[in-house]
Amino acid sequence: MLNKLNYYNSNLLKHKTNKKKIIITVCLLVAIYYFFFLKTGSSQEIGKNKDKILFQDDEQIQLFTMDDKELFSRKNGWNYDELENVINANIADMNQYNYEEKVSKVVWLDHIRPVNENLLxxxxxxxxxxxxxxxxxxxxxxxxxxxxxxxxxxxxxxxxxxxxxxxxxxxxxxxxxxxxxxxxxxxxxxxxxxxxxxxxxxxxxxxxxxxxxxxxxxxxxxxxxxxxxxxxxxxxxxxxxxxxxxxxxxxxxxxxxxxxxxxxxxxxxxxxxxxxxxxxxxxxxxxxxxxxxxxxxxxxxxxxxxxxxxxxxxxxxxxxxxxxxxxxxxxxxxxxxxxxxxxxxxxxxxxxxxxxxxxxxxxxxxxxxxxxxxxxxxxxxxxxxxxxxxxxxxLYHKYDARLRSKIQNATEIDSFTAIPVLFSSTNDFVIYTKAISNSDSRWDKVINDLGIVGRGNGNIVRGIYKGVVETTYMGRNVVLVGEYSVFNNQTLRKTKPKFAVKDIPMPAAESLSGDPLSNAFYYRLKNDAALDLSIAHRGKSCEEHCTDKKQLCKEADMVLLTQPNAVLLMMEDQCESTEFSDSSSESSYLPFHMNDDTCLIPNDFRYLTCTYKPSAQLFGSRICLCRKISL
Incomplete structure (x- = not known):
């Protein structure tokens, strides 16, 4: 009787053990399937789940329904591999004609607009x-x-x-x-x-x-x-x-x-x-x-x-x-x-x-x-x-590819001062900042130097994208890259030349030797054959003045007229002295030649303008920098 009981218990134990193994195996297979689907699931299925969104949290991919209100306070972020899958799935859901019509081959047809009240x-x-x-x-x-x-x-x-x-x-x-x-x-x-x-x-x-x-x-x-x-x-x-x-x-x-x-x-x-x-x-x-x-x-x-x-x-x-x-x-x-x-x-x-x-x-x-x-x-x-x-x-992935290529092919410089000196270059410029986040105060110095608007809602740098700001200076494209940006490729930077202002051969005017920016502006004004510096007739805008000369007026060029010392050296026959204009006066954004041969220089180049016509209250004429069309 005892032997039968031992035999029964032994078989029961084996049965329980096998059942436990089966349960563990099934759970493991389910877990593998769930993980595999979540990581590499069909892009077609992802695209059809319009009510779901993919985020990355602590390096784990999680799928939340949009009904989950907690999602919005988690402040996670896109997992970009999954985002690309969603985009590709959405494209696949559209037929080829609709995709071309709405995205890849968009016809932007300007409509004839009414130009007077007879048509309205x-x-x-x-x-x-x-x-x-x-x-x-x-x-x-x-x-x-x-x-x-x-x-x-x-x-x-x-x-x-x-x-x-x-x-x-x-x-x-x-x-x-x-x-x-x-x-x-x-x-x-x-x-x-x-x-x-x-x-x-x-x-x-x-x-x-x-x-x-x-x-x-x-x-x-x-x-x-x-x-x-x-x-x-x-x-x-x-x-x-x-x-x-x-x-x-x-x-x-x-x-x-x-x-x-x-x-x-x-x-x-x-x-x-x-x-x-x-x-x-x-x-x-x-x-x-x-x-x-x-x-x-x-x-x-x-x-x-x-x-x-x-x-x-x-x-x-x-x-x-x-x-x-x-x-x-x-x-x-x-x-x-x-x-x-x-x-x-x-x-x-x-x-x-x-x-x-x-x-x-x-x-x-x-x-x-x-x-x-x-x-x-x-x-x-x-x-x-x-x-x-x-x-x-x-679309995010193509945009990133374009920006990465642009940065990789740009000429690295250490200062904005190099741009007016390297005016003959046809390349874009890139400057790497020491900023380690969007909130880093080192962005503010760069922003102020460029004269652009700084921070906006939530203290976010205006125009910033993944630690990168695309802008222009002196009419040339400049990309600013934060140290923390995904576009900061340190390995590539080591293989490319870098231009430092101090290393660029630039004959300096004796009176400007201690003022790098004025010196750079003077160098550009003196050596760029495409630019023509002159004084307009009284009451004329620089746009009208340049047009009369069959030339163009560009505010991007006129930034060169914002350093008094450089203007004084270039116009010593017309200007007995140069000084910054009163910020409250009409001339605060006009390089201006007064009747007493004082030349007023704007102290804020954000408000440079080619089109402004001086009023009769200003006793003098505009100083203009025109661009020769043939050059």
């Missing part, structure tokens, strides 16, 4: 004018946010309908009831304004905290209305003090297609924080600049487009409308590492807080009335053309 049929009934634009184009819905500036709202509506060919049925005006605008909306045929705020704007908002709370609440409710109440797919948001270019709505419509392919594209912005006139790239044609677009880690405002998906999945879950945090900072914080906004080299919007500035003043190059007037904006009415663009280069 105006019917005057004795009380108001009813505008009917018969030449409207296809574009996403537009949400205009306005408060207490009815004259700005009217300027924007006129601009949208007359210049940008907007479809009036797609314009939605959100008003807080602070001022009466019903007559303006009736005049332009816009649907009645929408009141979505919990309370009206009141005049006794005094503290900054009250104002921020109000703006935050107002914007949040507008976003909720268009994306949740109306379920609009993509929306262009415009504040009332903007001016738009003729092709602004075309820009938004075409560029927004990229968001359907690349989920890391967070927004489309019409604004470029550093599109000063002196930032022209002299190696590019006008058309090249018009169709050059970039990615940046900074949320671009002043005319931007967001999608329903981006709002509901990224922004809304973290937006507390009772917060006093600025609304644009909240949107910036919703961007995960690896999210970017697209923005243009040549802006399609211009911030115009001075009501005297309008589209006509931009088109006709009228004198600037505030510092925003020194920004570029596409404003060509005349050249109606059809262009074919390959926008696939803006």
């Amino acid at each position: 049929r105006i019917k005057n009934n004795g009380k108001s004018k009813n505008f009917q634009n018969t030449n409207s184009i296809q574009h996403p819905d537009i949400a205009i946010i306005t408060s207490n500036k009815p004259e700005y709202l009217e300027r924007l509506l006129y601009n949208l309908l007359l210049v940008s060919n907007a479809n009036v049925q797609r314009i939605h005006v959100f008003h807080d009831g602070y001022s009466e605008i019903s007559d303006i909306l009736k005049k332009y045929g816009v649907n009645p304004e929408l009141h979505v705020s919990q309370y009206r704007h009141v005049a006794n908002l005094k503290t900054q905290e009250e104002k921020l709370y109000y703006m935050n609440s107002h914007y949040k409710e507008i976003f909720n209305y268009v994306f949740n109440n109306q379920s609009m797919d993509k929306v262009i948001f415009l504040e009332d003090d903007l001016i738009l270019s003729p092709d602004a709505l075309k820009y938004f419509d075409i560029l927004s297609n990229l968001m359907d392919v690349d989920p890391s594209i967070f927004c489309i912005s019409a604004w470029n924080d550093n599109a000063f006139k002196f930032q022209d790239d002299l190696m590019k044609t006008f058309q090249d600049s018009r169709f050059t677009f970039y990615r940046q880690d900074h949320f671009g405002g002043l005319g931007f487009l967001l999608s329903h998906q981006i709002y509901t999945e990224r922004i809304e879950p973290i937006w507390d409308k009772i917060s006093t945090e600025p609304w644009d900072t909240i949107i910036q914080s919703a961007m995960s590492p690896g999210d970017q906004c697209i923005y243009p080299e040549m802006p399609r919007s211009q911030h115009a807080p001075n009501i005297k500035r309008n589209y006509t003043s931009v088109l006709d190059h009228q004198n600037e009335v505030d510092h925003w007037g020194f920004y570029k904006m596409y404003s060509d009415y005349e050249n109606i053309a059809s262009n074919v663009l390959d926008l696939s280069n803006l």
Whole structure:
């Protein structure tokens, strides 16, 4: 009996052991399959999971559904291998024709725009004018946010309908009831304004905290209305003090297609924080600049487009409308590492807080009335053309490949001072900074030296992309690379020559030997045969003066006229002395020759301009630097 019992127990033990092995084996196979699918799963399946997003956390790949609110506070970031799989899957989901039409072979057809009120049929009934634009184009819905500036709202509506060919049925005006605008909306045929705020704007908002709370609440409710109440797919948001270019709505419509392919594209912005006139790239044609677009880690405002998906999945879950945090900072914080906004080299919007500035003043190059007037904006009415663009280069992996190649082929220099000296080079330049993060204060020194706008929402460097800023200086392309950037290839740098300013042979003027930048500017002015320094006739702009000489005026060249010592040496026959102009005077942005032979030099080259005509109150003429076309 005992032997039978031992035999039974022995078999039972073996059975349990085998069962345990089977369970372990099955679990192991499931784990292997799960891991394999997650790491290398079919790109087709990934692309079809539109409600899911891939992030990287502690070097482990995890798949979260977009319903998981915790996702948005984790602040992880894109795993770029998986992101590329998603992009390729999205492309595969589109048929070849749709992909070419929307991404790789996009036809950008400029529409004939009305140039006078005869083409924008105006019917005057004795009380108001009813505008009917018969030449409207296809574009996403537009949400205009306005408060207490009815004259700005009217300027924007006129601009949208007359210049940008907007479809009036797609314009939605959100008003807080602070001022009466019903007559303006009736005049332009816009649907009645929408009141979505919990309370009206009141005049006794005094503290900054009250104002921020109000703006935050107002914007949040507008976003909720268009994306949740109306379920609009993509929306262009415009504040009332903007001016738009003729092709602004075309820009938004075409560029927004990229968001359907690349989920890391967070927004489309019409604004470029550093599109000063002196930032022209002299190696590019006008058309090249018009169709050059970039990615940046900074949320671009002043005319931007967001999608329903981006709002509901990224922004809304973290937006507390009772917060006093600025609304644009909240949107910036919703961007995960690896999210970017697209923005243009040549802006399609211009911030115009001075009501005297309008589209006509931009088109006709009228004198600037505030510092925003020194920004570029596409404003060509005349050249109606059809262009074919390959926008696939803006998809993250292709964009990175282009940028990496550009940096690898650029000439490394140690200082901006080398650029005016190496003017005969046709290569791009690269400068490596010691900055170890986006927040590193060493970026600020570089930004200040370049005269560009610094930090924006969330203290992010404007225009920065993965530790890289693409900009221009003296009309030449310059790439700034942080030490922490993935594009900082130390191994490659060791194999390439580097130009240090101290090692560049440069005959120095005796009086400038202790001033490297003035010395470099003087060297360039003296030796660049393409440049012609002269004084314009009184009352003429430098653009008119250079045109009379069959030459060109470029603000990028005129940066050379911002060092008094260099100008004094070059113009010793005309200038008895040089001094910086008073920052509050009209000449603060004009190199200017006074009647007493004093030459005034601007102390801020961001506001250099070729088009400004001096007023009669200035007793003298403009100093101009013209570029010879043949050279």
